[in-house]
Amino acid sequence: MIECQIEVFLNIFTMDNDKLKILLLKKDGSTIWRLPSRLLKIDESLESSAGKICNKFKIKPELIKECHTFSNVNRNKERRTIAVSYMTIINKYSLKNYDFEYELFDINDIPKMAFDHGDIINNAISCLKKELLNLENLKIIFPADFTLPELQKVYEEVLGEEIDRRNFRKKFLPLVIETGDKNEIPTGGRPAKLYRFSDKDLDRNLFNVIK
Amino acid sequence: MIECQIEVFLNIFTMDNDKLKILLLKKDGSTIWRLPSRLLKIDESLESSAGKICNKFKIKPELIKECHTFSNVNRNKERRTIAVSYMTIINKYSLKNYDFEYELFDINDIPKMAFDHGDIINNAISCLKKELLNLENLKIIFPADFTLPELQKVYEEVLGEEIDRRNFRKKFLPLVIETGDKNEIPTGGRPAKLYRFSDKDLDRNLFNVIK
DNA sequence: GCAAAAGTGTTTTTATTACACCCATGC
DNA sequence: GCATGGGTGTAATAAAAACACTTTTGC
Numbered sequence A, B: 001m002i003e004c005q006i007e008v009f010l011n012i013f014t015m016d017n018d019k020l021k022i023l024l025l026k027k028d029g030s031t032i033w034r035l036p037s038r039l040l041k042i043d044e045s046l047e048s049s050a051g052k053i054c055n056k057f058k059i060k061p062e063l064i065k066e067c068h069t070f071s072n073v074n075r076n077k078e079r080r081t082i083a084v085s086y087m088t089i090i091n092k093y094s095l096k097n098y099d100f101e102y103e104l105f106d107i108n109d110i111p112k113m114a115f116d117h118g119d120i121i122n123n124a125i126s127c128l129k130k131e132l133l134n135l136e137n138l139k140i141i142f143p144a145d146f147t148l149p150e151l152q153k154v155y156e157e158v159l160g161e162e163i164d165r166r167n168f169r170k171k172f173l174p175l176v177i178e179t180g181d182k183n184e185i186p187t188g189g190r191p192a193k194l195y196r197f198s199d200k201d202l203d204r205n206l207f208n209v210i211k
Numbered sequence C: 001g002c003a004a005a006a007g008t009g010t011t012t013t014t015a016t017t018a019c020a021c022c023c024a025t026g027c
Numbered sequence D: 001g002c003a004t005g006g007g008t009g010t011a012a013t014a015a016a017a018a019c020a021c022t023t024t025t026g027c
Helices: A046-056 A117-132 A135-141 A148-159 A165-175 B046-056 B117-132 B135-141 B148-159 B165-175
Strands: A005-016 A019-026 A037-039 A064-070 A081-090 A102-106 A176-182 A193-197 B005-016 B019-026 B037-039 B064-070 B081-090 B102-106 B176-182 B193-197
Touching: A005 A046, A005 A117, A019 A117, A019 A148, A037 A046, A046 A064, A046 A081, A064 A117, A064 B064, A081 A117, A081 A135, A117 A135, A117 A148, A135 A148, A135 A193, A148 A165, A165 A176, B005 B046, B005 B117, B019 B117, B019 B148, B037 B046, B046 B064, B046 B081, B064 B117, B081 B117, B081 B135, B117 B135, B117 B148, B135 B148, B135 B193, B148 B165, B165 B176
Parallel strands: A005 A081, B005 B081
Antiparallel strands: A005 A019, A005 A037, A019 A102, A064 A081, A176 A193, B005 B019, B005 B037, B019 B102, B064 B081, B176 B193
């Protein structure tokens, strides 16, 4: 039996400008970034504690997944601290103006992090990749109008390889519905059609990937 | 900051007589079964604590995976207790004679369990299924001579469906090597050939399954 | 008109499915 | 010799991969 504190971390991922990004916080005057976190209270479960981190950002995520529990004896030298890490995927337009500093960082370009937060992020990125291959989670990150090139870029980031545009469309066209509109944000070329997911559920994996 | 105890659970799975089974313990005189567990000590990480549960059984698992952290406020009414659950897959011949009572239970026939151990097992079974679809983990559970019908039965248990024998062999024959011997345990028919896995690694999933 | 990104079809290759008969052993 | 489970091949179908040109926009 030990006396210890439990830290809850929330890795908040989003798609921003065709890149997968994570939301990080910085304390006033510091140069070091940190993950959103919270100490577990006596009257709450880990899941409800993670939910309270969401409240801080006024977001209502539809997906919160446990990633890993970190328990190295020395991860906090002052006091035995166990960290339970969660991840969520949000739409970046859910983010509002807050009275604290935050920034979205490309997951391939994480800044200097406090304590072992860098390890926690790396672990969460692995979780993220698994989750994004699940169509249901994609529907969360792309709730409204999206273009197929946008979607393809997510897959290319997650799978770490380029995908032929025609073959990609062949997979996804049966799953989406044209809204009739076109992307109004200029991309330097022909504007892409906007789609939303149809209600069809998929009975197989979209990509045959080793987990 | 709270004072709490951390419980570590280890779900030990094995293949026994063509069935997936889990190792459970019973206290003297009790009718209720429980998972192998341990309270986290101040000088150990969760992973090393789970390793010490293995020591109790004198097993050296090559795979220990974290499944889930259970934190319901009321899961232990006497004292706030957080449970971290791990799973491992062992070869049943690693088990020895111990000075305590244990039994292997079919995962489809779990007995009455103490506290929330039943929930912890159900969660671990989901983890197990994901892991068993990974060839590397199969190599652990079948380290030595095995027959293809044995292997097929594992897949049928995990996937929850029957597989055509010829199609199954078509997938696995390129991955295994005949040892030249035959199964000496009578099965009521022609004895099966024994195989071991070759060192080839697979660059794709064997079965296209939704995670 | 040209650069940049989006849209479109066909062919080849590979993987999956469905399916039936013979073989080796124990009794 | 018969019941039981193990071993084998082929044809049809479905999915994945490879591949090049046209269209729409902004400047």
